Amino acid sequence: SAVVNAIIKTMALGRTTVVAQHPVIVLRNQGITRQNLDMTRGTDVLEQLSRTKLGRHCKLGPRHEPTGGWRGKVLAVSDGSDKRNRGTAGYVAESRTQGWSGSLKISLPRQGKMSSYRAEGGGLLLMLLSLYYHIEHITALHAWCDNESLVETFNEMDPAAPPEIRGSCLDVMDMLRWCKTIWGDKLVLRWHRGHPEKRDPSGKSWSKVDWLNYAADAVAESEYGKDGGIHLQKLLFKTRKISLHANGTRLEDVFNNTIRNIPAMKELGALCDLYNINVNTICWRLTEVAAGNVRSMQRRTEELRHKWEINDTNGRRAEQGHFPGVERIGRYAGESFEDAAQGIIRARCRFCFRSKTETMDHILSSCPHYSDIRRKWHTDEIKAIRDIEPKFEDTFKETVHITAEGTLISKTNECHINNTLKAFIPVKWAQPRISDGEAVSEEYIRDYGKRLRNTLWKDTWKKRQDSFKEWQEEMPNNYQRQYGVT
Structure with missing residues (x-):
């Protein structure tokens, strides 16, 4: 540890005398x-x-x-x-x-x-x-x-x-x-x-x-x-140096990473409970690949936290208590946040007759206002699969299927569509296919994450912002009367 007092050792009468220096020295x-x-x-x-x-x-x-x-x-x-x-x-x-x-x-x-x-x-x-x-x-x-x-x-x-x-x-x-x-x-x-x-x-x-x-x-x-x-x-004192090595590995690095990962793992489990996600249905290794260069579980958890509610939706604002005069609606494990926030008109989606709480799940998968963006993204993704990973097409269509109305759903109970659309990679994608014994490549998963962020997420949110602006400019009175917001 840092030295409490610098020690001068002097020889006097054959003995070592310890003299404490003044702290300023x-x-x-x-x-x-x-x-x-x-x-x-x-x-x-x-x-x-x-x-x-x-x-x-x-x-x-x-x-x-x-x-x-x-x-x-x-x-x-x-x-x-x-x-x-x-x-x-x-x-x-x-x-x-x-x-x-x-x-x-x-x-x-x-x-x-x-x-x-x-x-x-x-x-x-x-x-x-x-x-x-x-x-x-x-x-x-x-x-x-x-x-x-x-x-x-x-x-x-x-x-x-x-x-x-x-x-x-x-x-x-x-x-x-x-x-x-x-x-x-x-x-x-x-x-x-x-x-x-x-x-x-x-x-x-x-x-x-x-x-x-x-x-x-x-x-x-x-x-x-x-x-x-x-x-x-x-x-800071320059005398403080810890450097313990074993077989070429610095133990301090291993220890600190372990200490940081323990609370991160606990937080990850708590977040999954809040969003009603079964952690066993998600391949966290491929999720890390889809997220980009994520070096630690702590940072990975921070990345995932933002993906559950990527942007400031009306539902997110209700969850955080950002509506003036409206009590905050929190998330609780095992309960539906969407149902809890349904009573707040301001928390509902503006583009589907106020029928659903506006969350990123609703925007990315089912709101009819964005069906054209979903259709284009799904078509482009199928083209990319045929170029990069053609044998993966059947598995992808089973987990990410688009209906005639432009809604994205999953045909299997093994993974939820909301998770897949936020780059939480299903375990099913990491499992070897029966046809050839191969699993999806990391190259495709990495590109999937990029396309998801740069097309589906970005284009959907841009359309939402443009629609709000157009509505407010062209019909301000109707907008305020219907939704009580400016």
């Missing part, structure tokens, strides 16, 4: 300098906040005393942000006479991906290192963070115990362990609910900590796209 030896810990980055953001509408009620600055007064206190709040595999973090701190702020960019872990936990941990680390390095004679640091899990983990850490493996946040948590040892009893870290602007947009009821949290969040957000600054990697 340890930081310097690790290349962490005052220049790395800029405590003015973000002051421009705080000035802008004071000039907003919320500024009338702003409680930032030493002149606004916290509960219990300033005596012996430094107040500090850290926050983190992650967007599209990028992360930033920031903090705001105040004493009786002065205020500080800082921000940094969160680097990706060596393995895994960006997470809010890593971003929040980076913000807490920056705050603890900066205040310790720059400010002497702090008798009590009262700190808050809006990530409850991180606060609990930090407070329960035992610096004397062996470090625990924490996935992609191992390096950050290791440094936080070290920070806990140097702060000791001077530090009190608590959880505080974040985003006060959502609870009270006016800011009138905000406490001192609410304002610090709001400001820390703004400082963190401002780091996106800003030149310069510091990256998280600069704040």
Whole structure:
């Protein structure tokens, strides 16, 4: 683990004497300098906040005393942000006479991906290192963070115990362990609910900590796209290296992948239950091929989650509670979401006489408004099969059959048409054919996934958008009267 104190071993009277170095010296030896810990980055953001509408009620600055007064206190709040595999973090701190702020960019872990936990941990680390390095004679640091899990983990850490493996946040948590040892009893870290602007947009009821949290969040957000600054990697000790190998394989990689896959597998089973899917009817290996380059079960599960409801249908909006004044309709294992949402008029399909809840299943397989697209896609798919995989044609027609009305169905009970149209490959396709003992090739499955996304999915959704636009422009009054939406 990270060294609690750098040790100098000297020889005295034939014995080895252990002398503990001051933590600031340890930081310097690790290349962490005052220049790395800029405590003015973000002051421009705080000035802008004071000039907003919320500024009338702003409680930032030493002149606004916290509960219990300033005596012996430094107040500090850290926050983190992650967007599209990028992360930033920031903090705001105040004493009786002065205020500080800082921000940094969160680097990706060596393995895994960006997470809010890593971003929040980076913000807490920056705050603890900066205040310790720059400010002497702090008798009590009262700190808050809006990530409850991180606060609990930090407070329960035992610096004397062996470090625990924490996935992609191992390096950050290791440094936080070290920070806990140097702060000791001077530090009190608590959880505080974040985003006060959502609870009270006016800011009138905000406490001192609410304002610090709001400001820390703004400082963190401002780091996106800003030149310069510091990256998280600069704040991590270079002595932390794990490299265990067996027969040329790094065991850390195997362990981390296994840890990430366990919750992903559980989540996959739960998702299948919610969407009434029998996991045994789907070939997950070929489903991965159809989805493209999916390297882990965690990412595979994320891909599949979006395919169940690919776009923002009316049914999806009802499921998420996005209709104003309408109670959210959730999914429950073993129950029909379509039946549950049927009572909400806004959740129904606009193009088939409001008879069905509009979900991707309905749009892709049965809504008559899109039958022409389905017919074209099915015809093109048969042509592709005859070129690439001619012996697979009978199996495909059995599992993906188009009726005279243009509805896609499955002639077999072994797989559901809704799953096949979302690139969940049936087990039946992976089984050797009786005629020749061969199974469908991965080349075809990969192309099937591409054609499904680029033709059936894309063309269907484009027609839906165009139809909505045309209807709203040509018959706005009828549209609003019938469906109560704009």
